[in-house]
Amino acid sequence: MAISLSCLPLVAMLLPIFTHLAEAATVTYDFNITWVLANPDGAFVRPTIGINNQWPPPIMRVTKGDTVIVNVENSLGNQTTTLHFHGLYMNGSTHMDGPYHVTQCGIAPGVKFKYNFTVDQPGTYWYHSHAKGQYPDGLRAPLIVDDPDSPFKGMYDEEYVLSVSDWYHDQMATLIPHFINRRNPKGAEPVPNAALLNDTQGLQVPIQAGKTYLFHMVNMGAFAGQYIWFEEHNISIIEVDGIYTEPANAERIYLTAAQRCSFLLTAKNDTNSNFPFVSSMDTTLFDKIPEGLNWNVSGWLLYDQSKPLPDAAIILEDSFQEFDDYTLVPYDKEPLFPDPDQSITLEVVMSNLGDGANYAFFNNISYAPPIVPTLYTVMTAGATAANTQVYGDYTHSFVLGKDEVIEIVVNNNDPGKHPFHLHGHAFQAVWRSDRDAGNFNETALVSVSDFPAAPMRRDTFAVHPNGNIVLRFKADNPGVWLFHCHIEWHVDSGLIATMVEAPLELQRTLSIPQDHYDSCVVDGTPVKGNAAGNIINLLDLTGQNAPPGPLPEGFTTRGAVALGFSILSAFTSIAVISWYGLADI
Amino acid sequence: MTVNVYSVPVFFIVFRETLEVSIIVAVLLAFLKQTLNGPNRDVAVYRRLVRQVWMGVAIGVLISLIIAGAFIGVFYKLGRNHWAPTEYFWEGSFALLASIIITIMGAALLRISKMQEKWRVKLAKAMEAKAVTGGSSGGRFKRWCEKYAMFILPLVTVLREGIEAVVFIAGVSFSASPTSIPLPVVIGTVAGSIIGYIIYKGGASAKLQYFLVISTCLLYLVGAGLFSKAVWYFEAQKWNNEVGGDAAEVGVGAGSYDITKSVWHLNVSSPYIKGGGGWGIFNGILGWQNSATYGSVISYNIYWIFIIGLFLSMRYNEVKGHWPMMGGKKVAGETRPQDVVINITASDSTGSDIADHETRAKTVAKVCTIDL
Numbered sequence: 001m002a003i004s005l006s007c008l009p010l011v012a013m014l015l016p017i018f019t020h021l022a023e024a025a026t027v028t029y030d031f032n033i034t035w036v037l038a039n040p041d042g043a044f045v046r047p048t049i050g051i052n053n054q055w056p057p058p059i060m061r062v063t064k065g066d067t068v069i070v071n072v073e074n075s076l077g078n079q080t081t082t083l084h085f086h087g088l089y090m091n092g093s094t095h096m097d098g099p100y101h102v103t104q105c106g107i108a109p110g111v112k113f114k115y116n117f118t119v120d121q122p123g124t125y126w127y128h129s130h131a132k133g134q135y136p137d138g139l140r141a142p143l144i145v146d147d148p149d150s151p152f153k154g155m156y157d158e159e160y161v162l163s164v165s166d167w168y169h170d171q172m173a174t175l176i177p178h179f180i181n182r183r184n185p186k187g188a189e190p191v192p193n194a195a196l197l198n199d200t201q202g203l204q205v206p207i208q209a210g211k212t213y214l215f216h217m218v219n220m221g222a223f224a225g226q227y228i229w230f231e232e233h234n235i236s237i238i239e240v241d242g243i244y245t246e247p248a249n250a251e252r253i254y255l256t257a258a259q260r261c262s263f264l265l266t267a268k269n270d271t272n273s274n275f276p277f278v279s280s281m282d283t284t285l286f287d288k289i290p291e292g293l294n295w296n297v298s299g300w301l302l303y304d305q306s307k308p309l310p311d312a313a314i315i316l317e318d319s320f321q322e323f324d325d326y327t328l329v330p331y332d333k334e335p336l337f338p339d340p341d342q343s344i345t346l347e348v349v350m351s352n353l354g355d356g357a358n359y360a361f362f363n364n365i366s367y368a369p370p371i372v373p374t375l376y377t378v379m380t381a382g383a384t385a386a387n388t389q390v391y392g393d394y395t396h397s398f399v400l401g402k403d404e405v406i407e408i409v410v411n412n413n414d415p416g417k418h419p420f421h422l423h424g425h426a427f428q429a430v431w432r433s434d435r436d437a438g439n440f441n442e443t444a445l446v447s448v449s450d451f452p453a454a455p456m457r458r459d460t461f462a463v464h465p466n467g468n469i470v471l472r473f474k475a476d477n478p479g480v481w482l483f484h485c486h487i488e489w490h491v492d493s494g495l496i497a498t499m500v501e502a503p504l505e506l507q508r509t510l511s512i513p514q515d516h517y518d519s520c521v522v523d524g525t526p527v528k529g530n531a532a533g534n535i536i537n538l539l540d541l542t543g544q545n546a547p548p549g550p551l552p553e554g555f556t557t558r559g560a561v562a563l564g565f566s567i568l569s570a571f572t573s574i575a576v577i578s579w580y581g582l583a584d585i
Numbered sequence: 586m587t588v589n590v591y592s593v594p595v596f597f598i599v600f601r602e603t604l605e606v607s608i609i610v611a612v613l614l615a616f617l618k619q620t621l622n623g624p625n626r627d628v629a630v631y632r633r634l635v636r637q638v639w640m641g642v643a644i645g646v647l648i649s650l651i652i653a654g655a656f657i658g659v660f661y662k663l664g665r666n667h668w669a670p671t672e673y674f675w676e677g678s679f680a681l682l683a684s685i686i687i688t689i690m691g692a693a694l695l696r697i698s699k700m701q702e703k704w705r706v707k708l709a710k711a712m713e714a715k716a717v718t719g720g721s722s723g724g725r726f727k728r729w730c731e732k733y734a735m736f737i738l739p740l741v742t743v744l745r746e747g748i749e750a751v752v753f754i755a756g757v758s759f760s761a762s763p764t765s766i767p768l769p770v771v772i773g774t775v776a777g778s779i780i781g782y783i784i785y786k787g788g789a790s791a792k793l794q795y796f797l798v799i800s801t802c803l804l805y806l807v808g809a810g811l812f813s814k815a816v817w818y819f820e821a822q823k824w825n826n827e828v829g830g831d832a833a834e835v836g837v838g839a840g841s842y843d844i845t846k847s848v849w850h851l852n853v854s855s856p857y858i859k860g861g862g863g864w865g866i867f868n869g870i871l872g873w874q875n876s877a878t879y880g881s882v883i884s885y886n887i888y889w890i891f892i893i894g895l896f897l898s899m900r901y902n903e904v905k906g907h908w909p910m911m912g913g914k915k916v917a918g919e920t921r922p923q924d925v926v927i928n929i930t931a932s933d934s935t936g937s938d939i940a941d942h943e944t945r946a947k948t949v950a951k952v953c954t955i956d957l
Contacts (some may be wrong), residue, residue, distance in 0.1 A: 183827045185840020388851035551839055552850070559849025562882045569889035570809065570871075574802045580896045581695040581798035 026067040029060065029066075033107075033139065034075045038064040041194035041201055044169040048138030049095045049148055056199035057141040059161055064122045064147045069114040076188065079173075079349035080106035080523070083115060084130035085143060087459050088257060089424055090345055093117040094375060094479025095512045098422055100131040101369040102498065103480055105527070106521035107131075113519050113571040122147030124216040124260040124337050126163075133172050133492040135220035138486040140165075144216055145242075151331060152238050156214040156264055160205060163254065164228065164279040164297070165362070166192035176492055182356025186390070188450060189286035189489040190297050192224055193523070194295035199486055203299035204309075206278075212266045214238075219255035220396030222488040224284035224463070225417065226255050227320055231313065235263040237328065241458035244518075250323035257327075257474040258460045271303040276312040283317070285416050285487075306518030324421040328436075337428060337472040340407035344398055346497060347411045348418060348463075349441070353527040353548040359493045360485070366494030367484075368545040370531035375480040378503040379510065380528040384538045385503035392531025392544045395498045403501035408471045408483065411439040412463045413461055418490065422473065424481035424501070428455040432463065432472035440468035478502035478509065494547060502535045592765035593753055597862050599773025601869045602746040606642070608807065608870075612800040613638050613735060615788030634735045640911070649747025656751060673825065677818030679745035684811035686738050686886075691804045692895065695797055721795030724813020740908050759806075803870075805892060810872025813885035820846060820880050842876040850876040 007263045036050035051057040062068055074081050084098030096102045098119045107113045128140035128143045142161050147153075168190065169174065197203045207213065215235070219226055229252040237248040240260035252260055281295040287293070298312040349361040359366040370377065370392045378385045391397035399408055408427070410420055433440065455472075465467045484496040520527050529535035532544035555563070614635065698944035730737065754766070789794045823842045835856045855875040856868030867873040874881055901909045 019913060182840075182844055185828065239765075354844070356839065356844035358840075395894045507634040553842070554851055555849050559877070562848045562877065566885050570806065573805065573809075573892050576893045577695070577802050577805060577894050578798050580900050581801060582794065583900060 028069045058145040087125040103375045108522040157211040164225040189360030230277040246329040254322040333454040341404035341409040356550040360495035367496035397498040400501040427471040428474040433467040435464035478505040589765040595770035600751040603777025611781040613785035637735040641736040645743025653751035672820035673818040687808035727896035813872040816884040817881035846878040
């Protein structure tokens, strides 16, 4: 910029004012949620959930410090919806976080709902529906928070937003009843039909020789993790899930569902050819690979439009050496949290319940949403809000004290990889075991000295099959925050726990706007009382939502009666036969 | 290094199947010996029918081996999935067929001693009947069945048991080494045959009437079990298809059965896992299922209720001369064959020696057409 030196002091004075003014912007979005027909993989036209009659939904882009207002109107007609802004801490605004019957009622068809929050964290995020397994139908898009004070400012010339996603041809309303069904006793998740880059295929990203690009990548999928690589280009990771990191060089990265990653990619100095880049779905979790499934999607770094677009090279999955995000070092080097005030151990178990279907459990609880949204129970339960019982037997709630250091140990008793996500926080990923390591046992195998001094942080972290992870965070954000696997199928089958953080503080400081309560009137959801809606006896949970009862073991009354009757018939018949046989004629 | 030469699951499978065949063959042979090789012997007919029984067994074994060979060949080429969609359907059909045959034969067996003469004559007549000309094809088929009943029942039984044995052994043998299969097959066959022989020996020399009652009860227990199993197999096949073949992989736990149709389910005592052990024998003789459905339980009880009704009606018919709820159809002047035969034998004691009535019976046979 050409400024004469004499103006410099004036500009220097004004600059803070201008940046301060810039920080205080309010960005408003009007989102009318509608059905839109779309065909992103070119193979199948299907109804998708879009915004303002467009699909893919728009990318939200704000600057750190902005206030964001999202006016949602549900014009779907046949489904309830909510919006969750994944990765945003919602400090002081837990009621804007979005999960259905956790921090709000559902937004029923025809209802209007206003989200209003301030964003104080830079990075790559995304927003998506958080109601009843809805977002894989299309209601998801990236959300970028620009940072004028980024430590990497000036290290890149241009930015791109790149989303990857799995894609289904069928609607969730069809897939979910087939998934949670006695005819699917092993809980085989539906296999996606395609993979998408920026909700399309055959993406071409224009690249100029010699420039450095900042890519914001989001995995907006429902299920599949994605291996991502750019042929003949290395990348330098500088941010994951909104946390800046020391630049880390990588050839290939792995993003589970819901994870984000920003990296710098330096273009080559010549424009002799174009280079493919690939996102390949992790098929290890797929129950069966149907004939004709292409689990890869590729795009091109387009150096020169006139040059051909080469096919991506086939690489065997066994030789994937993807970057291990556990080794990242956060840029601010926040030190490891000391011994936790509360340690929560959750074991991932998949098992069948009395309707014959396969459900997901943390320990022995499979989540069922409460009748009264958990946050509203916090607000109306008085002193009892500190008693986990008031939140019901199936929300798997834990009450966290303000500013306590909380540790969550997840023991994965399932031969599948699971990405675990915590709302309201980025946690320290203190430990991740190899696969088949069994349960975490601090005293026997792993000691505190094995934990990194400045552990990597993010909000979505994967646990290996039959392995374990340890996460730590500080409960400095009063609110009701879900902790769950971000494979949407497992959300539907109950792999969710609830962190009720500083409930009494919330009662003092939080005020929920009227339009939130109004949205509850439409479908008759009560807004006071415990998980069963009981306002008189807060510890009486009769009538609460519950998953199906357990499978009967052995003989029930019915079985014993049936067997007894059968034996009786046999004996009676034998008596009659003998009588007949011995009778004199 | 120990080589596994004895696969216990294979032993139980073979023992069970052989036992079922042996019971039926032993009862038939003992019955034949009693009626045709006793004091009132007709050696020619006896030998012919005995040969029929063994022919049925032999041809059944042969066909089973052929099917087994084909099955194993196809199986290794195309994989198990080819068979799975219809496996239980075949099992169920064979079980149903065997159950029906047993039901019909059992009812007849009990009246043997009373109608020994009639039976003997009937059998002889059926033997002597050459190519039957005229008559409806249904009638011809019926007569053919009567003539070769002693052949058909063992044949169907052996076919069923043989195929079942092959299917189960194939299923089990993946976890067993090839060296562990031949020995238990031999021992299982021998063990089952020994029990069959004991039944035969016991049956052939016991007082006929008691032998017949006991063996008929046993046969009907097997028949009831088969009927229930047929329904169970059909339901299991439907479930396997709904789940997409997963049910077998789930073993015996949740998902291996349809919870909405289940009356009881035990995770132990399965007649199918690892050869089934003792429960397999329980299943073979009595139709025991560790995972019973409404269909299998209700059909079991319906079978018995039907049998009770049948036998009560048959007795009523014998005593009153007509079936219950149908008026007596006696026309004046006509004597019904049964009445004649019954009257003849009623004056004798219920023994097996009616040689002095031979002449009279033969006369009667010429006069009346004996029809059952």
